[in-house]
Amino acid sequence: EVQLVESGGGLVQPGRSLRLSCTASGFSFGDYAMSWFRQAPGKGLEWVGFIRSKAYGGTTQYAASVKGRFTISRDDSKSIAYLQMSSLKTEDTAVYYCVRDISIYWGQGTLVTVSS
Amino acid sequence: DIQMTQSPSSLSASVGDRVTITCRASQSISNFLNWYQQKPGKAPKFLIYAASNLQSGVPSRFSGSGSGTDFTLTITSLQPEDFATYYCQQSYSTPVTFGQGTKVEI
Numbered sequence: 001e002v003q004l005v006e007s008g009g010g011l012v013q014p015g016r017s018l019r020l021s022c023t024a025s026g027f028s029f030g031d032y033a034m035s036w037f038r039q040a041p042g043k044g045l046e047w048v049g050f051i052r053s054k055a056y057g058g059t060t061q062y063a064a065s066v067k068g069r070f071t072i073s074r075d076d077s078k079s080i081a082y083l084q085m086s087s088l089k090t091e092d093t094a095v096y097y098c099v100r101d102i103s104i105y106w107g108q109g110t111l112v113t114v115s116s
Numbered sequence: 117d118i119q120m121t122q123s124p125s126s127l128s129a130s131v132g133d134r135v136t137i138t139c140r141a142s143q144s145i146s147n148f149l150n151w152y153q154q155k156p157g158k159a160p161k162f163l164i165y166a167a168s169n170l171q172s173g174v175p176s177r178f179s180g181s182g183s184g185t186d187f188t189l190t191i192t193s194l195q196p197e198d199f200a201t202y203y204c205q206q207s208y209s210t211p212v213t214f215g216q217g218t219k220v221e222i
Contacts, residue, residue, distance in 0.1 A: 044203065044216050044217050045152075045203055045217075046214070047211050047212040047213065061210050102207055103162055104162045104165070106159040106162075108158075
């Protein structure tokens with residue numbers, strides 16, 4: 001059974017940094033791209049970015065709203081994907097979801113609140 | 117970026133009703149269109165991929181159709197557990213984008 005478990009969310013002040021983790025199980029992690037999505041309170045779904053598998057270069061792409069502030073990485077030996085968030089803004093407040101590829105399997109989400 | 121527009125934004129329906137939700141892309145996306153169901157406080161649930169293919173385990177009362185720019189999600193005989201918000205998503209190009217959602221309520 002595919003499982004994705006996000007962790008690392010919490011309350012953080014504007015301008016600070018936070019790193020989220022996504023621990024995967026039930027599939028060959030290194031064979032898949034991993035994505036991050038988010039959902040602000042009461043709002044719709046937004047793609048944050050993804051990281052390709054090593055077979056496709058392990059390259060990353062980001063949404064314009066987070067480019068230059070957020071970094072996605074992966075540790076295939078541990079089956080973990082990371083979302084490093086820097087220079088956080090109040091508008092980054094959201095539930096962050098880890099997703100295998102870009103669609104089928106989603107984690108339960110972790111809430112990030114950016115507030116002073 | 118490809119804009120996805122869903123209609124209606126919300127609808128009221130009763131158990132047993134047939135419900136249709138439409139999704140329009142700002143440019144052709146072939147059949148790179150997915151549908152999700154989301155209930156409050158939960159992660160989205162993947163329903164349909166490639167516009168018309170039902171994900172394993174999803175009841176057959178859900179169906180999808182369309183290609184190019186116009187797509188439809190249909191729920192025949194709405195059940196109590198189907199009251200939720202539905203989103204379309206294009207996976208044709210990055211940035212991956214979603215419709216704004218359709219809330220199906222009683």
